[in-house]
Amino acid sequence: MANGDIRLRIGTRGSPLALWQAREVRARLLAAHRLPEEAVELVVIKTSGDMIQDRALSQAGGKGLFTKEIDAAMLAGEIDLAVHSAKDMPTAFPLGIDIVAYLPREDVRDALISAKATSLADLPEGAVVGTASLRRRALVKRLRPDVSTTLLRGNVETRLRKAESGEIHATLLAIAGLKRLGLANRAAAILDIHDFPPAVGQGAIAITARPDDETAARALAPIACETTATALAAERAFLTVLDGSCRTPIAGHATLANGEISFRGMLLREDGSEFYEAHRAGSPADAALMGTDAAREILARAPKDILAPKEILEPNGGSAH
Numbered sequence: 486m487a488n489g490d491i492r493l494r495i496g497t498r499g500s501p502l503a504l505w506q507a508r509e510v511r512a513r514l515l516a517a518h519r520l521p522e523e524a525v526e527l528v529v530i531k532t533s534g535d536m537i538q539d540r541a542l543s544q545a546g547g548k549g550l551f552t553k554e555i556d557a558a559m560l561a562g563e564i565d566l567a568v569h570s571a572k573d574m575p576t577a578f579p580l581g582i583d584i585v586a587y588l589p590r591e592d593v594r595d596a597l598i599s600a601k602a603t604s605l606a607d608l609p610e611g612a613v614v615g616t617a618s619l620r621r622r623a624l625v626k627r628l629r630p631d632v633s634t635t636l637l638r639g640n641v642e643t644r645l646r647k648a649e650s651g652e653i654h655a656t657l658l659a660i661a662g663l664k665r666l667g668l669a670n671r672a673a674a675i676l677d678i679h680d681f682p683p684a685v686g687q688g689a690i691a692i693t694a695r696p697d698d699e700t701a702a703r704a705l706a707p708i709a710c711e712t713t714a715t716a717l718a719a720e721r722a723f724l725t726v727l728d729g730s731c732r733t734p735i736a737g738h739a740t741l742a743n744g745e746i747s748f749r750g751m752l753l754r755e756d757g758s759e760f761y762e763a764h765r766a767g768s769p770a771d772a773a774l775m776g777t778d779a780a781r782e783i784l785a786r787a788p789k790d791i792l793a794p795k796e797i798l799e800p801n802g803g804s805a806h
């Protein structure tokens with residue numbers, strides 16, 4: 486393939502973080518193939534997830550909200566690639582779209598943002614923590630049952646402002662997003678992954694394409710990170726078994742060292758009062774099996790109602806809150 490033939494359109498959301506990520510993929514593609522600027526174009530697409538600001542996404546239909554309109558543009562041939570935060574992606578895609586590459590992963594940890602405290606333990610008795618994440622809410626409540634949580638959505642800058650102005654006592658944000666936006670100095674603390682395990686995919690940037698698009702595959706080969714792909718295979722398999730719908734607090738994290746993959750997954754009750762975790766270690770070739778197996782172990786141990794919150798069992802359930 487002559488490099489002069491490469492022309493790629495990258496679909497992305499329009500938030501500052503999404504644009505940073507898409508520009509990063511574009512810069513890496515241009516450098517890897519020595520392409521002229523005009524060879525890779527960004528196409529900004531507004532998604533349902535960007536329009537819904539008043540509810541937790543778990544109450545509005547889950548993770549597909551950030552990918553639906555972008556997937557449609559890809560299936561219509563309007564874009565060739567799309568760049569997403571792996572954390573925001575559903576476990577299943579429409580036929581004809583797949584994750585075909587990941588960039589090397591950033592720091593997976595969560596940061597505490599607060600004008601009042603430099604650790605969760607430091608927060609005043611009865612403090613209010615803002616977050617829209619079920620995982621962060623449950624993990625905070627597990628460590629600090631006296632703390633109450635309130636829904637906080639919006640982009641990273643909005644959330645920083647609310648926590649720093651004292652409107653809420655604290656919030657939690659992925660340090661990866663803060664670093665990408667040049668805002669890592671706003672973290673009051675970075676939380677240990679033992680106490681505060683990350684979301685599946687946190688810190689990873691995923692690239693989707695049509696799996697039969699050979700031009701896209703060849704273009705991505707030199708920028709794709711296999712280590713991240715292996716870790717994400719374990720994490721996403723874990724999530725697939727437990728809950729694709731994003732209505733249960735779940736954490737999952739895989740790392741690779743010395744040729745071995747090590748995975749830890751956790752399922753929590755929404756109020757943090759109970760948690761179940763499983764660990765696996767083994768060959769990278771078995772990454773997905775390890776995630777699946779860890780999830781099955783947790784399913785066997787956890788009470789059934791932890792995975793089936795009442796509202797999703799009710800007819801028309803889930804949307805009334």
Ligand SMILES: NCc1[nH]cc(CCC(=O)O)c1CC(=O)O
Nearest residue numbers: 570572658659661662687688689
């Ligand atoms: N849900 C929004 C979202 N999606 C990805 C990131 C951070 C970057 C990443 O995890 O790669 C964030 C913000 C946050 O949770 O702090």
